[in-house]
Amino acid sequence: MTDVTNAGAYSDPNTTPPLGQTVPLGLQHVLAMFASNVTPSIIVAGAAGLAFGSAEQVYLIQMAMLFAGVATLFQTVGVGPVGAKLPIMQGTSFAFVGVLAGVAATQGLGVALTACIIGGTVHFLLGGVIQHLRWLFPPLVTGLVILAIGLYLIPVAIKYAAGGAAKFQMEAESFGSLMHWSVALTVVVVSLVVKFFTKGFVSNAAILIGLLAGYALAFVLGMVNFGAVGNASWITAIQPLPYGFEFSLGAVVAVTLVSIVSAIETVGDCSATTKAGAGREATDREIAGATYADGLGTAVAGVFGGLPNTSFSQNVGIVGMTGVMSRHVVTVAGLIMIICGLIPKIGAVIASMPLPVLGGGVIVMFGMVAAAGLNMLTEVTMNRRNMIIIAVSLAAGLGLNLVPEAVQYVPGVLKTLMTSAVAPTAVIAIALNLILPEEV
Template sequence: MTDTNVGFYADPDETPPLAQAVPLGLQHVLAMFASNVTPSIIVAGAAGLAFGGPEQVYLIQMAMLFAGVATLFQTVGIGPVGARLPIMQGTSFAFVGVLAGVAATQGLSVALSACIIAGVIHFFLGAVIQNLRWLFPPLVTGLVILAIGLYLIPVAIKYAAGGAATFQMEAESFGSLMHWTVALTVVVVSLVLKFFTKGALSNAAILIGLIAGYLVALAFGMVNFGAVQNASWITTITPLPYGFEFSLGAVIAVTLVSIVSAIETVGDTSATTKAGAGRQATDREIAGATYADGLGTAVAGVFGGLPNTSFSQNVGIVGMTGIMSRHVVTIGALVLIVCGLVPKIGAVIASMPLPVLGGGVIVMFGMVASAGLNMLTEVKMNRRNMVIIAVSLAAGLGLNLVPSAVQYLPGVVKTLMTSAVAPTAVIAILLNLVLPDEV
């Protein structure tokens, strides 16, 4: 590698020697692993699935398996599908708020069915994505991402304190010093490694922090390995494990987030080519990346996985190493697929006590909100834009916090109005189109 952003392997089709490619592929997995499995754990909890139970383990397995499959769609490609760039795919936090709400009120069958349909719609966005970018300037996308982070932060605090009321095994000791000791161990270790180390340690900071918290929880006697002992070594993949159940409100809500996710993927694709090859992404690469996003989401939904999208932290690795080889990320994808086919691995992750997960997601959800704020720094803060931010966030988050305020609306509309993300996005888009620019 070189001291500039463009390394020896600026061509995506070049392959470093295996001795270099394998560690780099593993580094890509370490950077995204914790963020990839966490959404499935949260949505499973919202759906009322037993914490650490076989159904939750299955969702974790599908998160790993189809993150790997979706990454192969990107790096290897099928026809027009795939950017054929070093883009790592994984389960997106952007969908957690919507899917957790749908799963809690209508069940996983509705949530996963909405993912399948939204994935198909997302796929066809690949043909027109360039023509839609004007609807999602930094003001809109930044607001949506900020709303997602702010919506999820209370979930992080509940987990860190020992779980929400739905997790009865934790409810009696909710907020105890033991729980906060475990959660803060994760936070402190993650921050120390992120900012005081470099390379693989820094990129895997949250994962290592989770391991440290897991060990502290183990010392406190909080870990139950029963599910690990009962888990098999090879997973059985089941199409439509919860059936197929259509809900228009759920489909609209998930599709709105899919559009935002597609715009993020466009940004990640452009950032990858700029960081690794010093050039702009081509129209074919942007369309291919979007096709892969949608196809990965739809296929994952069929088998019980949550929506996939490009992972921005892995774009940072490309910029840091200067290695643009898509074959390096393909190695990471194969590692994820192997992990997804071994239920023992999913059971170990599912045995993670809630305070351990809580410590990790305090950092991760906070970073989601920070990413939104970072996008908003590109926006001129005049009266017009401040009003758009104020009204969009107030309505989106406010209705989510007080859902009874719209209790008399029809089911579909109520689902949309209380999803936090959907009303924030719709109001921001409409106001941005209607309100005149200030000179």
């Protein structure tokens, strides 16, 4: 699956490979992002106190799949100025997990999803000005923000691997048991072996295969309960505003700030896609269209219980690997995700996955988020100025998140922002980058 005959013939986004290649290539895009797409919904649901495997959690997983597909169609098919009309796969964004988990835990899912709707709308409006804001987010700032996201999430991964996280935990006496860690480490080891000792289709599905291996071991150990699968229906009943519409200024501001970072990530993915697939820079229209689609996908998903969407970088790698730039291949991938999202039994199977299985997967995924940030920082000259910006931004952003009591007397809106890890890191990095003089 790594090679497509005459791939150069498909460097035009509007061309389509033969059907026998289009469908498998589309499925490959789905496999590369499937596990990453549903994980944020599971984490936020846990933070909100939803029981693992409950009907509410299954619904959130369904919406993650359904609206990843819908947002992908916004990108690949497009409507007017919306959509880059490039092979860009959309999925639920990890960047928002820290903020939304905190909001869901303290103020509920209604507040969190309302913030997603409003933040998505602002994100959509950024499409008209995004090309003029790129100077605010050089690799130093963007890399720092992505690194902060990964570092913030890694403790969550360890808690899941040990058997619990946030408000929901398995039996206290079994937390950190050898049984839990054997399952989590099976996922990690299998994922790494498959990734580096296989090629193409199988290699790109390494995380998914690792999760399946951990799932199988957990089943053998008696950790899997399929009760929710039997009770789940075959067709999703989509419900607008399932948790109501509850406005919180702090939540909206925090989500909107992350939306700006997400928009910049999408600009990077858009540029990387055209570079990898066609050997050219992305046009202003493509960048604007990609941003419009990002925001619209997030806002629409929020209305029905889905979390914010963004472009998935791992799928950009598939475009570069295959040389197939056809947007219709990714359209097929979007349609597959929509079909998965409309079948609740698929979500129930995912929700039956024990926490240590998920923990093993997110150890790799969250570590890769941090590594992606480090990779962006390699483009930065490590002089004293830039090292100070990195040091102060990370220390303040992660420090306040780890010790939220340090700002316990700060008003609610500011406290939400200051303890979100991502927002303070981004604000401090942008400010210092603008204020501190460049070194000669």
